[in-house]
Amino acid sequence: MHKEQESKETSFLRSALTIDNPFITTDEFLDWFKSKNQTCLSEVCKISLSELEGWCFSDYPHQLVHRSGKFFSVGGVRVKTTFGPVPEWDQPIITQPEVGILGIITKVVGGVSYFLMQAKMEPGNINSMQLSPTVQATRSNYTCVHKGKLPPYLEYFKNRGKAKILVDQIQSEQGARFFQKVNRNMVVEVENDIQISDNFCWLTLGQIKQLLLKDNIVNMDSRSVLSCIPFVNMDLHQSSGVSFFLESIHIQNLARRITGFSKSLLGSMAKEAACYTLDEILGWYAEMRSKYYLAVEHISLDKMRGWIQTDCNIRQETGQYFSVIGVKVKVRGREVDQWSQPLLETPGHGLVGFLTQKINGVLHFLTCAKLCPGTIGVVEIGPTVTCSHVKERADGTTPQPFLHLFLNVSSENLRYSSIQSEEGGRFYHEQNQYMVIEISPDSKIDLKENYIWMTLWQIMELTKHRYFNIEARNLISCLNFL
Amino acid sequence: MHKEQESKETSFLRSALTIDNPFITTDEFLDWFKSKNQTCLSEVCKISLSELEGWCFSDYPHQLVHRSGKFFSVGGVRVKTTFGPVPEWDQPIITQPEVGILGIITKVVGGVSYFLMQAKMEPGNINSMQLSPTVQATRSNYTCVHKGKLPPYLEYFKNRGKAKILVDQIQSEQGARFFQKVNRNMVVEVENDIQISDNFCWLTLGQIKQLLLKDNIVNMDSRSVLSCIPFVNMDLHQSSGVSFFLESIHIQNLARRITGFSKSLLGSMAKEAACYTLDEILGWYAEMRSKYYLAVEHISLDKMRGWIQTDCNIRQETGQYFSVIGVKVKVRGREVDQWSQPLLETPGHGLVGFLTQKINGVLHFLTCAKLCPGTIGVVEIGPTVTCSHVKERADGTTPQPFLHLFLNVSSENLRYSSIQSEEGGRFYHEQNQYMVIEISPDSKIDLKENYIWMTLWQIMELTKHRYFNIEARNLISCLNFL
Numbered sequence: 002m003h004k005e006q007e008s009k010e011t012s013f014l015r016s017a018l019t020i021d022n023p024f025i026t027t028d029e030f031l032d033w034f035k036s037k038n039q040t041c042l043s044e045v046c047k048i049s050l051s052e053l054e055g056w057c058f059s060d061y062p063h064q065l066v067h068r069s070g071k072f073f074s075v076g077g078v079r080v081k082t083t084f085g086p087v088p089e090w091d092q093p094i095i096t097q098p099e100v101g102i103l104g105i106i107t108k109v110v111g112g113v114s115y116f117l118m119q120a121k122m123e124p125g126n127i128n129s130m131q132l133s134p135t136v137q138a139t140r141s142n143y144t145c146v147h148k149g150k151l152p153p154y155l156e157y158f159k160n161r162g163k164a165k166i167l168v169d170q171i172q173s174e175q176g177a178r179f180f181q182k183v184n185r186n187m188v189v190e191v192e193n194d195i196q197i198s199d200n201f202c203w204l205t206l207g208q209i210k211q212l213l214l215k216d217n218i219v220n221m222d223s224r225s226v227l228s229c230i231p232f233v234n235m236d237l238h239q240s241s242g243v244s245f246f247l248e249s250i251h252i253q254n255l256a257r258r259i260t261g262f263s264k265s266l267l268g269s270m271a272k273e274a275a276c277y278t279l280d281e282i283l284g285w286y287a288e289m290r291s292k293y294y295l296a297v298e299h300i301s302l303d304k305m306r307g308w309i310q311t312d313c314n315i316r317q318e319t320g321q322y323f324s325v326i327g328v329k330v331k332v333r334g335r336e337v338d339q340w341s342q343p344l345l346e347t348p349g350h351g352l353v354g355f356l357t358q359k360i361n362g363v364l365h366f367l368t369c370a371k372l373c374p375g376t377i378g379v380v381e382i383g384p385t386v387t388c389s390h391v392k393e394r395a396d397g398t399t400p401q402p403f404l405h406l407f408l409n410v411s412s413e414n415l416r417y418s419s420i421q422s423e424e425g426g427r428f429y430h431e432q433n434q435y436m437v438i439e440i441s442p443d444s445k446i447d448l449k450e451n452y453i454w455m456t457l458w459q460i461m462e463l464t465k466h467r468y469f470n471i472e473a474r475n476l477i478s479c480l481n482f483l
Numbered sequence: 484m485h486k487e488q489e490s491k492e493t494s495f496l497r498s499a500l501t502i503d504n505p506f507i508t509t510d511e512f513l514d515w516f517k518s519k520n521q522t523c524l525s526e527v528c529k530i531s532l533s534e535l536e537g538w539c540f541s542d543y544p545h546q547l548v549h550r551s552g553k554f555f556s557v558g559g560v561r562v563k564t565t566f567g568p569v570p571e572w573d574q575p576i577i578t579q580p581e582v583g584i585l586g587i588i589t590k591v592v593g594g595v596s597y598f599l600m601q602a603k604m605e606p607g608n609i610n611s612m613q614l615s616p617t618v619q620a621t622r623s624n625y626t627c628v629h630k631g632k633l634p635p636y637l638e639y640f641k642n643r644g645k646a647k648i649l650v651d652q653i654q655s656e657q658g659a660r661f662f663q664k665v666n667r668n669m670v671v672e673v674e675n676d677i678q679i680s681d682n683f684c685w686l687t688l689g690q691i692k693q694l695l696l697k698d699n700i701v702n703m704d705s706r707s708v709l710s711c712i713p714f715v716n717m718d719l720h721q722s723s724g725v726s727f728f729l730e731s732i733h734i735q736n737l738a739r740r741i742t743g744f745s746k747s748l749l750g751s752m753a754k755e756a757a758c759y760t761l762d763e764i765l766g767w768y769a770e771m772r773s774k775y776y777l778a779v780e781h782i783s784l785d786k787m788r789g790w791i792q793t794d795c796n797i798r799q800e801t802g803q804y805f806s807v808i809g810v811k812v813k814v815r816g817r818e819v820d821q822w823s824q825p826l827l828e829t830p831g832h833g834l835v836g837f838l839t840q841k842i843n844g845v846l847h848f849l850t851c852a853k854l855c856p857g858t859i860g861v862v863e864i865g866p867t868v869t870c871s872h873v874k875e876r877a878d879g880t881t882p883q884p885f886l887h888l889f890l891n892v893s894s895e896n897l898r899y900s901s902i903q904s905e906e907g908g909r910f911y912h913e914q915n916q917y918m919v920i921e922i923s924p925d926s927k928i929d930l931k932e933n934y935i936w937m938t939l940w941q942i943m944e945l946t947k948h949r950y951f952n953i954e955a956r957n958l959i960s961c962l963n964f965l
Contacts, residue, residue: 100773140773169766171773171860183860185773231762280713283947284651291582291622291653291667299781378653378665378859378949465765466948467860 009167009190010233016114016206017232017482018259024115027208034218037120037200038130043332045124050327051312053341063301065325065343071141073097073427075315075325075343077305078180084293084372086399091305093315093325094375095345095427096180099140100171103222104158104187106135106195107167108203114190115203117154118223123425124330125344127432131220131422132212135201153198157189164189168229172464174424174471176373176381178323178345180297183377186226206230210481216420217432221475224421228464228474232270262416262439263482265357265364269457274363276454279462285453286468289370290380292450297374321390323347326429346429347389350420353472354407354436356385357416358444358454365454367403371470381470382463385452391434402449410438417479435476491649491672492715498596498688499714499964500741506597509690516700519602519682520612525814527606532809533794535823545783547807547825553623555579555909557797557807557825559782559790560662566775566854568881573787575797575807576857577827577909578662581622582653585704586640586669588617588677589649590685596672597685599636600705605907606812607826609914613702613904614694617683635680639671646671650711654946656906656953658855658863660805660827662779665859668708688712692963698902699914703957706903710946710956714752744898744921745964747839747846751939756845758936761944767935768950771852772862774932779856803872805829808911828911832902833871835954836889836918839898840926840936847936849885853952863952864945867934873916884931892920899961917958 020027050056050065059066064076078094106117121133138152143159157164168188173181197203204212209227212218219227259267268274277285303310307318316324329341356367371383388401391408417437422430440446455463460477463469469477502509532538532547541548546558560576588599603615620634625641639646650670655663679685686694691709694700701709741749750756759767785792789800798806811823838849853865870883873890899919904912922928937945939962946956 098776098778102773166763166766169762169769171769183772185769187769280651281648284648287651287653287667287669290665291584294580296580465762466950468948 010231012109012112012114013206013230014232014482015112016116017210018207019113019205020207020211020483022115022203022205022208024203027211030202030204030208030212033202034120034130034132038128041120041122041129041332043122043129043330045328045330048327048329048341049313050315050325050343052329053327053343054329055341056327056343058302061301062299063303065302069141071099072139072342075302076180077300077302077308078374079298079300079305080295080374082293082295082372084295091300091307092322092374093302093305093308093345094180095178095182097139097182101139101142101184102136102155102158102187103134103184103226104136104154104189105223105226106154106157106164107188107190108192108195109190113205115205116209117197117201118204118209120200120202121220122332123220124328124342125422125427125429125431126217126220126425127422127430128217131425132209132218132223133220134223134226137222154195157191157195158187164191168226168231170229170465171467172225172229172471172474173377173381173467174225176371176376176470178375178427180375181377182375184222184225186229188226188230207483210479210483213421213479214417214419214481217422220422221424221471224475224478225471227478228469231461231465259482265359265439266457266480266482268362269364269366270461271363271456272458274361275456275459276360276365279459282453282455282459282463286370286380286382289451290378293370293372293380295372295374295376295379320348328429344429345427345431347431349390351389351431351433352386352391352404352407352436353384353433353476354386354403354438355473355476356403356406356446357437357439358446359439359442360454363456364439365456366460367448367452368455368460368473370451373470376470377467382468382473383470384473384476387472402452403446406440407436407438410436414438414440417481419479421475421479433472435479437476437480492713494591494594494596495688495712496714496964497594498598499692500689501595501687502689502693502965504597504685504687504690506685509693512684512686512690512694515684516602516612516614520610523602523604523611523814525604525611525812527810527812530809530811530823531795532797532807532825534811535809535825536811538809538823538825540784543783544781545785547784551623553581554621554824557784558662559784559787560856561780561782561787562777562856564775564777564854566777573782573789574804574856575784575787575790575827576662577660577664579621579664583621583624583666584618584637584640584669585616585666585708586618586636586671587705587708588636588639588646589670589672590674590677591672595687597687598691599679599683600686600691602682602684603702604814605702606810606824607904607909607911607913608699608702608907609904609912610699613907614691614700614705615702616705616708619704636677639673639677640669646673650708650713652711652947653949654707654711654953654956655859655863655949656707658853658858658952660857660909662857663859664857666704666707668711670708670712689965692961692965695903695961696899696901696963699904702904703906703953706957706960707953709960710951713943713947741964747841747921748939748962748964750844751846751848752943753845753938754940756843757938757941758842758845758847761941764935764937764941764945768852768862768864771933772860775852775854775862777854777856777858777861802830810911826911827909827913829871829913831872833913833915834868834873834886834889834918835866835915835958836868836885836920837955837958838867838885838888838928839919839921840928841921841924842936845938846921847938848942849930849934850937850942850955852933855952858952859949864950864955865952866955866958869954884934885928888922889918889920892918896920896922899963901961903957903961915954917961919958919962
């Protein structure tokens with residue numbers, strides 16, 4: 002490995018293992034975050050789609066668009082697929098062809114990376130502000146379509162030479178809601194001090210992972226960027242070497258404190274411990290891609306079967322799926338002070354979960370091939386379970402595989418659980434329960450062909466090359482090594 | 484590396500370095516191939532699109548489709564992009580959502596892999612038969628839509644346990660002609676003897692590469708599969724270690740014979756010799772993806788601006804671009820004896836070329852980000868030059884960068900040149916000149932931002948993950964280590 006890369010990955014890992022931040026303790030952060038949320042003067046109210054300012058329905062195809070032609074649009078798609086229990090359906094989908102930037106500035110102090118995070122309000126957030134990346138900007142944002150201010154710190158991502166690029170990857174968003182949408186996920190490093198604006202603060206990765214134990218603090222875009230962060234690839238054949246490894250990167254005092262599931266996670270980052278090779282996993286992916294069929298045809302919103310479009314909103318007849326609604330927003334501390342926009346609203350909570358198990362002593366994650374109408378390249382890899390209607394999918398005629406293991410998990414097997422929000426710029430109060438559970442090495446489970454076990458190192462390696470969907474990446478970002 | 488993988492990669496490399504085949508010499512192969520071509524009783528004649536049997540124009544959208552709904556269809560697209568000199572155009576495009584199999588059976592004899600290749604006729608081939616993979620089958624083929632025979636050897640790719648899977652990757656085809664088409668590229672290995680049907684023979688990779696020095700023998704699908712074959716990742720910092728490495732895998736007698744460009748190629752497969760890291764290349768890819776815009780709208784064939792549709796064919800007004808034509812085929816030795824189908828016909832030869840240069844003593848290839856209407860994920864990486872109208876693009880108002888270096892190359896800088904055909908199942912007599920040239924390490928060249936240098940190891944590594952377009956992969960498959 003290149004020396005430089007090794008040092009970058011080591012300071013990321015040290016940061017993930019550090020919760021004592023001399024600049025701001027986690028308790029101080031929580032106070033600061035609470036006061037930010039209290040003083041954030043924002044007001045979001047639902048309005049009819051016909052009242053949306055600057056938005057209109059285009060004639061043909063019939064879509065909800067912004068008059069500037071920028072931002073995003075909502076159109077209809079007719080989906081046909083051989084994947085899953087439903088062979089054909091219509092649905093609205095968001096199209097946003099521009100590639101935005103989700104970027105975090107870091108700075109190394111004492112061998113530890115600090116991350117510049119922002120308390121940011123989004124109209125769909127359940128709690129007004131959440132912790133977002135340093136920069137979270139669509140191209141329309143930073144080319145000033147709405148004639149507001151430029152997002153602060155944007156120049157560190159746009160101008161070569163202002164910062165060292167550590168992570169720079171194209172990653173997808175929800176294929177069930179967006180048509181082939183991607184963002185550029187970036188982490189850059191500055192050497193000199195930079196001025197910290199209001200609403201920004203420096204946190205260690207360990208602190209952010211502490212905050213991910215709580216509900217609805219770290220937003221979806223932050224989780225997406227954090228999931229791209231590389232850690233040192235350990236050349237260990239067994240997790241028993243973890244302590245030795247940590248000592249070698251001078252985290253002796255931590256080496257003793259890391260036990261249980263955290264130790265399993267670190268062991269799962271070893272390069273050569275997996276039950277399948279990466280080539281075998283690529284072969285499985287190729288088989289999934291060739292086995293299942295997906296055809297997506299763009300249609301007019303008013304041609305969607307099973308959907309009702311009124312002046313007020315666009316909703317599914319059964320009321321179980323999501324709706325397209327309008328909101329009007331008034332706020333201080335954003336680029337512009339007021340605007341209105343469409344959002345998608347989904348009833349109830351969803352669940353996103355990884356089932357894990359030790360195989361040959363090494364922790365593996367059960368991943369699953371998924372086809373969604375907006376997925377680039379048809380197939381992405383997701384976590385063991387992704388479902389939006391937990392109750393029906395657990396009891397219905399086509400129960401979601403493995404869901405019952407999550408719903409009936411004992412505290413002894415529960416490794417992680419929290420409620421996290423999806424992107425508040427597009428989704429209204431959309432929340433998922435994020436869970437990781439571990440079953441004992443002796444448990445036998447039946448796997449359908451669209452499931453495969455991978456180590457954490459393999460997931461991180463394939464994440465670089467755009468195999469993993471946002472649900473899987475978001476859940477991976479929540480894993481805590483402490 | 485896993486032991487098993489190392490042995491697989493070593494026998495591939497030995498095969499690439501072996502031209503003495505005890506089963507059939509290259510001269511004997513050429514005689515056999517010639518006689519096959521002479522005895523292949525096939526007749527291909529152009530007919531009007533309206534005379535195509537089993538094909539018709541659908542009403543809305545207006546497309547050329549097979550009555551079964553299978554095989555492929557030809558529709559129109561309207562393309563808008565910020566990439567390249569033309570911001571907007573209409574064109575026909577082939578849609579074929581099914582994923583086919585391109586697969587080669589191998590067998591190791593004396594530590595060397597032998598490849599089971601097939602002399603196969605395709606209607607668009609300039610010379611009737613070319614050398615194809617063992618199996619080259621669309622899903623319609625092997626699910627028997629045309630009620631013919633099943634392709635021989637298919638079971639080695641479909642049934643687990645019949646053979647060991649060595650390569651299994653999803654790879655794309657021409658994004659300028661196909662809408663998001665991919666195939667499964669496979670190499671499998673058998674242990675036991677298998678019966679060799681008529682039209683099949685075992686060749687070493689070294690022999691296939693000898694045949695790639697000649698024009699129009701090895702077909703596009705074979706080249707695509709061959710480009711996915713992994714070779715041993717050498718942990719060498721300099722190409723001077725190549726001889727030592729070859730001796731360590733028991734190819735002593737070859738180690739001395741490999742000199743010049745072949746030695747440079749082997750040196751370019753070393754893991755840590757590149758001027759950019761893989762992470763830096765992913766960052767460049769992310770920048771390309773976010774910088775350029777591409778929107779593709781499906782439209783009816785009769786709505787395409789600048790195109791003329793008659794009973795006979797669909798052609799562009801200027802006559803410079805490709806046309807959609809019909810052919811009627813009579814043949815023996817295929818699944819069915821006669822059929823008719825549409826093909827695309829392009830006037831003149833194109834050129835596909837890699838510019839190479841030694842940087843810090845290691846050979847690098849100049850690669851180029853490309854956007855085509857049918858490209859999955861919008862951006863793929865191509866060779867230095869890809870162009871279909873060599874004359875105009877060399878002299879025109881927007882000359883193709885670097886094209887003049889290929890057209891005016893001295894024999895001293897020419898490393899590879901041949902004429903190769905594109906897929907004869909879809910293209911009528913379509914040929915490209917494939918070239919690799921090397922400029923001296925002192926030559927200074929100006930690079931626009933959509934170009935980046937990579938080593939051969941990096942190209943092979945990224946090829947696994949679907950970054951490289953078929954033109955680049957095809958040219959890589961032609962590289963000869965002898």
